[in-house]
Amino acid sequence: QTVVTQEPSFSVSPGGTVTLTCGLSSGSVSPSYYPSWYRQTPGQAPRTLIYNTNTRSSGVPDRFSGSILGNKAALTITGAQADDESDYYCVLHMSSGIWVFGGGTKLTVL
């Protein structure tokens, strides 16, 4: 069973830049995994930030960007703001046809 890995927690200073990653327990992430990124605050539905590796969803500011860094998918947030404090999830598409979410990263802005 393939596991999608994310940092359990991360912190960033206001105005700073942070890169969250999304990897595989075995193998490398490539664009063929169609990595997508979501932000979720407590009690709210997830909101799509990035899909298909680096496409920003409608209305998402350009300080959010997606890429492949090394063997992982990455979400970079520049100019971090207090309301970026959320849970961030990635999801990958497997060759078997299923999707697998990572465990999520809790981002703290302080």
Next chain:
Amino acid sequence: EVQLVESGGGLVQPGGSLRLSCAASGFTFSNCGMSWVRQAPGKGLEWVSVIGGSGINTYYADSVKGRFTVSRDNSRNTLYLQMNSLRAEDAAVYYCASITCAYWGQGTLVTVSS
């Protein structure tokens, strides 16, 4: 405006069944593969099932395979999830989403309890 509106959640006893629906609007529904994603209280997101735009191809997480069935009616722009043999661990908020088209609903709560 894109909208995905889930319905059909509620309280069901262990071993029971429930059918969730997701009404889509504001985009070409048949162009998008549609997934069900769930989130148990205090837990992360768990992908449950996906159905291709034509409705032919379906895939399931191992945790629900053989118990849940995903379907869609493109003439009604509606996605369904038939859930049978429900277990306590199926209790969650169930979201309708298109990962590839980047759309999410607001979710419907399923509670499994006697």
